[in-house]
Amino acid sequence: MRPSAGRGRGNGEYSVKPVKVGICGLGTVGGGTFNVLKRNADEISRRAGRGIEVAQIAARRPNPKVDTGSTPITADIFEVASNPDIDIVIELIGGYTLARDLVLKAIENGKHVITANKALIAVHGNELFAKAREKGVIIAFEAAVAGGIPVIKAIREGLAGNQINWLAGIINGTGNFILSEMREKGRTFEDVLQEAQALGYAEADPTFDVEGIDAAHKLTILASIAFGIPLQFDKAYTEGITRLTTADVNYAEALGYRIKHLGVARRTAAGIELRVHPTLIPADRLIANVNGVMNAVMVNGDAVGSTLYYGAGAGMEPTASAVVADVVDVVRALTTDPHNRVPHLAFQPDSLSDHPILPIAECESAYYLRIQAKDLPGVLAQVASILSDRGINIESIMQKEAEEQDGLVPMILVTHRVQEARIDDAITALEALEGVSGDVVRIRVEQLN
Amino acid sequence: MRPSAGRGRGNGEYSVKPVKVGICGLGTVGGGTFNVLKRNADEISRRAGRGIEVAQIAARRPNPKVDTGSTPITADIFEVASNPDIDIVIELIGGYTLARDLVLKAIENGKHVITANKALIAVHGNELFAKAREKGVIIAFEAAVAGGIPVIKAIREGLAGNQINWLAGIINGTGNFILSEMREKGRTFEDVLQEAQALGYAEADPTFDVEGIDAAHKLTILASIAFGIPLQFDKAYTEGITRLTTADVNYAEALGYRIKHLGVARRTAAGIELRVHPTLIPADRLIANVNGVMNAVMVNGDAVGSTLYYGAGAGMEPTASAVVADVVDVVRALTTDPHNRVPHLAFQPDSLSDHPILPIAECESAYYLRIQAKDLPGVLAQVASILSDRGINIESIMQKEAEEQDGLVPMILVTHRVQEARIDDAITALEALEGVSGDVVRIRVEQLN
Known part of the structure; x- marks a missing residue:
């Protein structure tokens, strides 16, 4: 291949x-x-x-x-x-x-x-x-x-038309893993740190990660290329996550926030703010939903507005x-x-390669199917057999008998991945069933892992 | 300035x-x-x-x-x-x-x-x-x-070491606005389209946007630079969002998915998949939470794994x-x-500019404060007065009397933005109160709009 x-x-x-x-x-x-x-x-x-x-x-x-x-x-x-x-x-x-x-x-x-x-x-x-x-x-x-994440290239070249107003990043995967676990599982800082060390996410001496020094190094670099200032690591304010309690993580959650260890750099009239510290962020922000060891950097420019760059921040x-x-x-x-x-x-x-573009019938996807069934128990067996005859596996099924209208009950299926031609064929067979009314609705499903 | x-x-x-x-x-x-x-x-x-x-x-x-x-x-x-x-x-x-x-x-x-x-x-x-x-x-x-979003630069240069496996993007803001409104407010496609036209998000003739042609143009370009193939717009499969119903949007939601209008390009042994269509995505994926007119592109490479690029996809x-x-x-x-x-x-x-790096006391932020109060009603008035004397406004307050322990009740405050020096001063005064026990916990809050 x-x-x-x-x-x-x-x-x-x-x-x-x-x-x-x-x-x-x-x-x-x-x-x-x-x-x-x-x-x-x-x-x-x-x-x-x-x-x-x-x-x-x-x-x-x-x-x-x-x-x-x-x-x-x-x-x-x-x-x-x-x-x-x-x-x-x-x-x-x-x-x-x-x-x-x-x-x-x-x-x-x-x-x-x-x-x-x-x-x-x-x-x-x-x-x-x-x-x-x-x-x-x-x-x-x-x-x-x-x-x-090509974030240096994004700022240095891709946003070169902007006056950068601020940037904020989750730029230490170890710290983010610890905070994610504390929030999702109610675990303590010490408990998660030990696991992170066992998993190899954290060093035996975790100081650089959990005290924010590693993040401050990275923030120093990002701020320089964003604002056009010399590198000034010694002036960065750095506060770690070692003193965070699950109580505060939970109170933040109750108020609609998540706590993330952020590097923040902001341009103001008086000067540049350059600081690494635990930070409450509204829970509906994309960056508040960056979990585990993943990294993300938000960059706000006067022309482009807010942008975000997300991916793995470490690893081989x-x-x-x-x-x-x-x-x-x-x-x-x-x-x-x-x-x-x-x-x-x-x-x-x-x-350039001449690798062909596939016709849609040869593309592969999972599928959401909505079928209007007249007599649910009977139809279900027929539907299952049509799919199974064509090698199409069902991942989940939802029947909404409570939503019966005009004697029709919606039956919703999500299939495993399969070539589209098979689904086309199955839909033709499904629509020919006595117990199925009208067209079958088909929408593709992608996991995007 | x-x-x-x-x-x-x-x-x-x-x-x-x-x-x-x-x-x-x-x-x-x-x-x-x-x-x-x-x-x-x-x-x-x-x-x-x-x-x-x-x-x-x-x-x-x-x-x-x-x-x-x-x-x-x-x-x-x-x-x-x-x-x-x-x-x-x-x-x-x-x-x-x-x-x-x-x-x-x-x-x-x-x-x-x-x-x-x-x-x-x-x-x-x-x-x-x-x-x-x-x-x-x-x-x-x-x-x-x-x-x-500098996504062409990211793929063409920033990910140049990878064999790109697939990419998937919300690359038409009009379509994403319509789908976001359908999901969040239960509105119909036609209803939201009319509003989008009134707001100037959609053209008088919305065909290019809602039928996926605009997205297919963009996907064609992304696929070429990702896989090293010539531009082949005529081979892209294109399906619009005009037939999506709120029923399917809701069923998808019940199954744990969001529906997005995606451009998907995937490398397979047989050839390249190149397709634009409505797609169910697990609701916890970052890209599933890109709403309104915003755009985002996920790119998966064999070395880097999954990355995401987010920002405004259109506008002056x-x-x-x-x-x-x-x-x-x-x-x-x-x-x-x-x-x-x-x-x-x-x-x-x-x-390079000599714009100074500010000491943390001169930085500005909002603040989460947790105070252990001995006698809540009395302490609240004192806390409020300490903050107000220093020009610090309270955005929200949460008192957890049910969580009283050893006669102490946690009082949680979120302030408006203010210079850190004022908070430092306020915390000193708060900690000196008879009715406050131990240190005040302070965590910074950023809205990151």
């Missing part, structure tokens, strides 16, 4: 030599990045216009979730930063000190840099960006905020998604034709 | 001559685009690195919501496409025929083109993109799908937001330094 990762392209449209990347750190995000670059190599090169090759990995130990094959591995991250073959250094080791040295070295050597390190950018970003400009290289950091492949998007951005920036940097239809024009 | 639109910059960092744009069409979107470019001129040039000047407008009649000042106006759109001073032609006249001629002419003359025209792109995009590549110019069309300034973002993209692509195309912090490094 999917072309194999390394499939050669016979027509030579990517005969240009591949861009070579070095991955420093083969933990969760590093491993995910390697796997995504490998698995989606074909799809990615069709978008980027060039192949992308992992030329070297720096890792102190192997990652059991990653098959690095014949890719050269070193224990020394600085070897990657000095490798003359490498165009792009991907920093995924985390922390401030060694990561800063690595990035400075890579810049010094004329490499483009991609990082997922929010602490590094929030604390040392101003210095690193200045060095990168001096050397004419890119530093990209989409993965540093909200994992796979969601974060890798953002890292690889940055790789594609850098490769596209290296194109010789700046006016076709991003292909109109996302993929290079000579590599 | 805000710098005036045309404010001169004394230090000459934008002494490079401005990029000149021509706006064709001064209706809702054209008028919005002119106003946003003017109002946010300073902010936009700090992002783009160059000033942006509207050098000519083509309009058949003035727009009362726009003060075009001394900007030259012509009645002939082709004059703009041939104007040798103009770098970027913005097509906002709509329709297929004249718009196609205009865009072809502009490309022929070496102009970059920005358009909000989904019909044009869905039907003639393949041809227009080929011409643009030949001439080495950009065609940008972020505003063609989902108004101000939301659509202008996307048009202007495209202008900034084009201007950034014209930079002589491709590696600094997008500034690290969104704004040019020499034009």
Whole structure:
């Protein structure tokens, strides 16, 4: 079904030599990045216009979730930063000190840099960006905020016409998981934290997550790109969720609110508000309904109004998604034709696919069917047999005898997923039944998980 | 508070001559685009690195919501496409025929083109993109799908590392308004449609909206950029909402679903599903809770999982937001330094602002306060007076006498917005009251409208 990762392209449209990347750190995000670059190599090169090759990995130990094959591995991250073959250094080791040295070295050597390190950018970003400009290289950091959600790109490019008024985000999945569990199950903070640690959502030392430091790093970055101010992590107000009680969670609920750990940045005449703290939000707001480890960021601009960006804020492949998007951005920036940097239809024009559009009869969906039955018990057996003969399984059924009108009783069915042609055929048979009146109403059902 | 639109910059960092744009069409979107470019001129040039000047407008009649000042106006759109001073032609006249001629002419003359025209792109995009590549110019069309939501950028760039599995969107605000009203108020389709027409949400001829044609145009574009296939509007399956009854809306609700008019595109082994139709979605999905004229698009990628993009899908300034973002993209692509195309912090490094970060005491918020009162009636008067003395207004109050424990009754207050210093002061006074036990719990409240 999917072309194999390394499939050669016979027509030579990517005969240009591949861009070579070095991955420093083969933990969760590093491993995910390697796997995504490998698995989606074909799809990615069709978008980027060039192949992308992992030329070297720096890792102190192997990652059991990653098959690095014949890719050269070193224990020394600085070897990657000095490798003359490498165009792009991907920093995924985390922390401030060694990561800063690595990035400075890579810049010094004329490499483009991609990082997922929010602490590094929030604390040392101003210095690193200045060095990168001096050397004419890119530093990209989409993965540093909200994992796979392209929210930095949205603010920095997609909302570039706006004066941003404010932004507010659920930007720490661990904290949101804890608050969601406290609300939904009435559990205490300590109880949920222990589970989060067991599940691997929270670190053994959860301080960065539950005290809001991680969120403050990310908020610092978002505020800078929203308002055009330097990174100022030291000025962010940070309050954690450790003192929240289930009593307050419940009172908030009774008043029509949910409590979320938000990063809020707001422009005012006097200055910029930059604050991370537990926050009551009206329960009907979309962002109030972002639960579990998911992240979401609301951005309000003077022209666009309120917008929201939602997705997985952490994890092996969601974060890798953002890292690889940055790789594609850098490769596209290296194109010789700046006016076709991003292909109109996302993929290079000579590599569009001829995968056919299916006629609706060949599409698959679940279905809601409403049948007007004359004699419910008798008709039900006939309906069930028509569906079962065609391999259509019923997920739920609702009969509203109380709603009988003119001797007709509505019978409502929801089916499992099935090809539309079968439903068409079943509907024809259902409408031919003596006990069914008029047309069968059919509406498609999608779970959208 | 805000710098005036045309404010001169004394230090000459934008002494490079401005990029000149021509706006064709001064209706809702054209008028919005002119106003946003003017109002946010300073902010936009700090992002783009160059000033942006509207050098000519083509309009058949003035727009009362726009003060075009001394900007030259012509009645002939082709004059703009041939104007040798103009770098970027913005097509906002709509329709297929004249718009196609205009865009072809502009490309022929070496102009970059920005358009909000989904019909044009869905039907003639393949041809227009080929011409643009030949001439080495950009065609940008972020505003063609989902108004101000930067969803094209998200898919084309932000998710470039993924194999996209499926996407599903509420991409017609009129249809979503009608369905929201039917569900919330039990109104009929015809009834709500008439109101939508009176409110200006629906056209006098609502066919494009309610029959799903407008959504199919947008879905065609989204599917192409998600899957790397040519635009194939003629193969999209399109079913409207005109036959939906309140009975089905209610039965869906009883089964735990909401009905939304969705555009769905899905990759399968056999081919691509491309379909617009009413759809039942589980009520707890975020997208099921997108109401009124708002738009939202879910995109599911193999690495990132499910993501969602939400905002205003139409309207004067939301659509202008996307048009202007495209202008900034084009201007950034014209930079002589491709590696600094997008500034690290969104704004040019020499034009970051020194707007201060406020200390938390100077930030403004509403507040949830929980007070443990010993003698409720007496304490209430004292609490009210402490707050009122400090200009703090109470929005709601909840007393839980039933929850009395150890002689203490929780009193919960939500205040209006006020500077944090005043709340700090009030809390000190509250905690000093004889009738109050222990610390006052304080959690901030944000409406996030």
